[in-house]
Amino acid sequence: MTKNSSMDSEDVAADGDSLHTLFTEEDRLLQNFRKKELLFKILIIGDYGVGKTSIIKRYADGTFSPSYKITIGADFAIKILNWDDNTRINVQLWDIAGHERFGYLTGVYYRYAVAAAIVFDLTRPETFKSVEKWLLDLRKKVNLPGGHPVPVVVLANKGDITIATLPEEIVNFCEKYNILAWFITSAKDDVHIDEAMITLINAAIEHHESLQFPAVVDNDIVKLNNDDTQFYQSNGKLCCQR
Ligand SMILES: Nc1nc2c(ncn2[C@@H]2O[C@H](COP(=O)(O)OP(=O)(O)OP(=O)(O)O)[C@@H](O)[C@H]2O)c(=O)[nH]1
């Protein structure tokens, strides 16, 4: 009897624990259900082989592969960010093939984009010359609602190998074309990838609040925490923000 009683009390305790777990889980699910969901389509463009797919893989999966597998047409990856207690952001990263033979497809893929990263390869200076071509093509084919240009960052990738192109050229380019920011990145060593993406997401949020993008799932305006941009001053690495 005593033994049974003690077993009962253990069972009750176990039930209490699972009830508690159940409520906590229910709270979590309810909280998730109540969250605002935003969907941002971000384009990653630039010449072939500059590292667009690698940057996306690094950001979305945290992985890097040294082998080169050409992207055919376009691909995309999704990263879900729990931005703050009330907001979840689905970041849709569109990986647009850099090879010229897929150029005619870009108009379709650019549709509804809210931000873009133009990538070049620091070891191949000619890919920096193409950044202008990619930018003008982008601005011709897509705008934010109200005709505002899509916010753009320029990524000087493969910074782990070399810095062949003078940052001054990049700075002049960014000023001329009103580029939001530029970064020397490395998909291999995971340098400045998160920072570049957060810059674009912050810009998208800012425009979303003032313009209401069509891609937004929930139309309520939310106040978001933009503090993540502060790292630029503190980490001392090469990058700039306007
Ligand atoms: N060292 C180094 N290699 C990189 C870096 N990023 C990409 N690579 C390599 O560069 C090659 C091309 O990278 P991809 O990401 O496939 O290039 P892409 O821009 O997607 O090329 P397309 O799909 O043809 O447009 C691969 O061998 C990658 O491993 C980097 O930051 N550092």
Ligand SMILES: [Mg+2]
């Ligand atoms: Mg690719």
